[in-house]
Amino acid sequence: MTFSAPLSAPVSSATRPLKALYDVAAPAKLNLFLHITGRRPDGYHLLQSVFMLIDWCDTLHFELRNDGQISREDLGDPDQTAGTDLLPAEDLAVRAARALQTACGTSLGVHIGLQKRIPSQAGMGGGSSDAASCLLALQRLWGVNLPPQDLQAIALSLGADVPFFLSGGHAWVEGIGEKITPLALPPARFVVVKPPVGLPTQGIFSAPGLKRDTETATIQGFAANAEGPLKSFDFGFGRNDLQPVAQEICPQIGQSLDWLKTKGLQGRMTGSGSAVFAQLLHEADLPDLSGLPDGWKIRKCSNLEAHPLAGW
Structure with a gap:
């Protein structure tokens, strides 16, 4: 499957049914500090950190599939960074789509195009941000609306950083990544x-x-x-x-x-x-x-x- 519509088409908020969403941003983060304050019996680490969003972004494009299948295309980019062993079908964006599809019981699918610009294995949260943007975009594309606590549970199951990227801004983050307090930061x-x-x-x-x-x-x-x-x-x-x-x-x-x-x-x-x-x-x-x-x-x-x- 290939993208037939212009990739410059704006993200739409038109009435249902949507056929596609283009140019969906997934920003990177920086940790201004990161403290490990303990470790739970299950092995998860307890942390404190300030997560800050920056304007280094991946871009995702979504086209509706009516056959229930979830597919993923690497669109390529001059800035694309190698260094991940994950196949497109196994990455966090696809896992996020599958998890949301199961949770909301939809028969719809999606073809995801990803322009990868955030470096992999960098500590910048690129994969987690892609997953969060998928959860938000696919709710709109599929016409579903999970309760916030259910969406947060899906996010946390995908990775400790994913809930932050759903929160909407900079944040003070604690626990294993699930305790998020919005934080205002000056331009920098x-x-x-x-x-x-x-x-x-x-x-x-x-x-x-x-x-x-x-x-x-x-x-x-x-x-x-x-x-x-x-x-x-x-x-x-x-x-x-x-x-x-x-x-x-x-x-x-x-x-x-x-x-x-x-x-x-x-x-x-x-x-x-x-x-x-x-x-x-x-x-x-x-x-x-x-x-x-x-x-x-x-x-x-x-x-x-x-x-x-x-x-x-």
Whole structure:
């Protein structure tokens, strides 16, 4: 199956039945800090973090199928990143579609086209964001409306980051990813660096040397690091507890941080890596971003006011 309509067609809110939805955004996230505060008996880690949406996005397109089948097409993109062993039929977008289809009992299907721009195995939540955007878009395409708690349960079953991407904006996240408190953040610019090597999340969380007993923080403590009228957050707040383990496994993370330091920027790893980022405090102070080896990705990003699908 191929996409016959122009991919530039806008997302529609027309009356049922919809035949397609195009240009559905799935934004990446950065973890401003990430603390591991404990571990449950079932092995899941308890965390605290601020998740921030940025304007580095995948784009998804959906065409209705009346035969109940769910298919997935990789549309390709010059920015597409290799480094995942998942086949298109096994990725989170397809799993999200199947889970929603089962939950709402629809006989309809979908063909999903994915333009992948967010690097894989980067700690930026690309797959989780794709899954959340699928859940939101397919409710509209199929004309179904699950109760929020049911949709959140599906999201959590797909992965710890997926519920955040359903929440509509930046958030203070706790528990195993299911406790989400909306958080307002001031506009800010960042440099994001992704080395060629990716890191599987499970390998980082299962490392024996991972620190799992960081003292519990508070939203108030995080907000206290805001200074000045623009509330420029001090990245001295907290740390990423996964970063030391990730750097041992992937020395290129350290190289990325060292490179940022040569540019006068204070870097930190996001999520379980391997991407790192640094805030640009003043747009006029943007340094020369050349000099990375071939195969490394670098991008200047802004945080978003809200998720592009907020309110769906």
